[in-house]
Amino acid sequence: MIEVENVYFTYPNGVKALKGVSLKIADGEFVAIMGQNGAGKTTLVKHFNGLLKPTKGRVLIDGVDTRQVSVAKLSRKVGFVFQNPDHQLFSETVEDEISFALKNFRFDEKIIRERVDWALNLLDLVQYRKVSPFMLSGGERKRVALASVLAWDPKIIILDEPTLGQDSYQKERLRQFIIQMNQQGKTVIIVTHDIEFVVECEPRVILMANGRIIADGETREILTDPELINRSSLILPEITQVFTNLNDLGFPRNVIGVYEAKRLILERINGRT
Amino acid sequence: MAIIEARDLTYTYPFAEKPAFKNINLRIEKGEFVLLTGPSGCGKTTICRCLNGLIPHFYGGKLEGELTVAGLKTTEHAIYEIAKHVGLVFQNPENQLFALTVEKDVAFGLENLGVPRDEIRRRVDWALKITGIYELRHRAPFELSGGQQQRVAIASVLAMQPEIIVLDEPTSSLDPLSAKNILEVIHQLNRDLGITIILVEHRLDLASRYANRVIVMRDGRIVLDGEPRRIFLQRETKLIGVGIPKVVRLYLSLREDGVNLNKVPLSPEEASQLIAEALMLDRS
């Protein structure tokens, strides 16, 4: 469980990135933290594995104050996949890359081998085992970065802008993958401004703006609210935009999916005949 | 005469086993707004690099066939010559801005071309105003947001007054609102200044409303080429993994159930308009 208690955070250069943030994320939840670039999303999640410590207030991971424990210890539980895999990759082979964290966490040799095999299989990277990560394509490098974090099986997984630069096929794969991880009991937290992706996944949405949480609830309530969308400098989901324009004809505003949209239109048409 | 013409174009990167693309045949007329899309690795970024001569002059490798851009055969002219006619805006805004102030960056290309100072000043101010960043001209690129940086990149290419501007996934690192705004700017360049636009994009929900033509690539080949509404209807588009806008999916879904909207919508505004029309008809 992640508990954030009235956290304030100011960067050394004086920027006030978090201004009184409180929230609770229970085990096994699937959460999307959304907002404009600069709203404080990444700053917030960096508190979950101790990379940042609050200037005021506190963050508890399973009851332990993050200020009392090292980043390495917290990372055992909280895996963080950074936005740009090129900020992590440095090994000679994909295998070495995946075993890096396992070695740091002092896993047994035998366990390391098992976990590396498992991670390679899970992310479809078996044929690249002995290949240098630098020789792989952008999408493949992203998978290696993900594999290297999943390898140590953290119970909480944070993905920072996982859909950046991905084509629709890759995004669909990612979506299925996230759902799979969540079904296996992992707490999954994604930091993103990709509205259409979130609409497909329908997680709990925490909306941030200017260092504060301005909304916390279901995708459907939050991403269809024009006022909230405005305050966080996002845009309404495509289908919601369509129905917002049709509101004067008596249609509801909070429609997000293609099939429910069709159903509503058909009902209206059939209602006449 | 077409402003871009490719004939049997094939390119292999140095040390690569197979070509990045093969036998590309393409004709683009002046003033078109072309949306180039396809799954990752299909060759669209490579095509962009050919259009201003980075391939073959900067990258080396083997370029076969013929590519003529604004009347120049790219193999026979240096990049700096082609750059006067073709501007290229890259994906990552940060790595294409070198100067310590915005206006110096926008002036960079003109300075390289040896344009006289007062002409530089005139064109820089003009480009800054069109892209809406005149007030930012004394700021440092590091202080700007991604969207603002991308505008600076566009302005610095625009200042050279090319006939063609190629943009390689310019919105990929931007949030949706900034993405929308940048695409509006690009649209204005096409509509108001007549600049031919080649836009490589995944975000078809935001970009397709501006294009008069969509080209879909896969595995180094052009598989679909035509008007957006027609292309999105074709089954192959979805199979290739191109992210069709949700409003198009809604159109297709309604059609399956016998409701035919008057045309394929390319934006939410169009979609709601068409749905309203369909409902009015049924009211009679």
Added chain:
Amino acid sequence: MSIFDGLKFRNISSPIHRIDPRAKFIYVCVLFVIAVLFNQLIPLLILLFSQIPLVIIAKVKREWLRLIRGSIFFATLIFVMNVISLYFYGNYPSVAYIIEYSLAMTVRFIVLIESFSLFFLTTSPDMLGLSLEQIGVPYEFCFAFTTAIRFVPVLAEEAQTIIDAQRARGLELESGNFIRRVKNYIPILIPLIVNAIRRSLELAEAMESRAWGASEKRTNIYVLKMGKKDYLFILLSLAMLLASIYVWMYIKIPFLTQILQI
């Protein structure tokens, strides 16, 4: 790192900021010459204090003082070395003399550093690059210079991100013996270097795409023109130089110890 604060450009407006870099550079050279000219404490102290009004006008008091604080280590070193060498190897009239002389050398060191500080605090890297261009340094060097400066904050931020990313994979930078600690930096250096190379390739592409190398005669949107204030500044600096030379040649400057009869 406070030593570097005193050498980084402070982006504010002041009369000193507006003076042409070339004029300021002449001033720095003059300070240099005068500092080297005199051995005695009194003139060196006067030289040091004469910079203070300029520092105040330039509104860079805090950063300037930070540099002094940062250079305390080296200043003390110089002081001690001078004391030792004079005591054992020099002929000296008194202990007080040793102290005064060593102090003078220390003050000279500080004056030299501080003169650079004022220069860099009040001259933007852009203007610096431009003045290098205008005095004839080949454009490639000026460009490399200003581009390097432009990317310093970017690279610093990237280094921090890489450190964070690797720490999040269990890398503990502070633990272990010396060899272990050096090895711990490999996962940080490699991505840093690889990304720097990638970045330079992207920059090169962007440069080529904006007609780099198109013309032998590159023009510039900015131009540095020397105005009345700049010439006045140069004149004052030269006057200071001449006056100092005169004093040095014709006036015998007493040591403080002599005045105080120690």
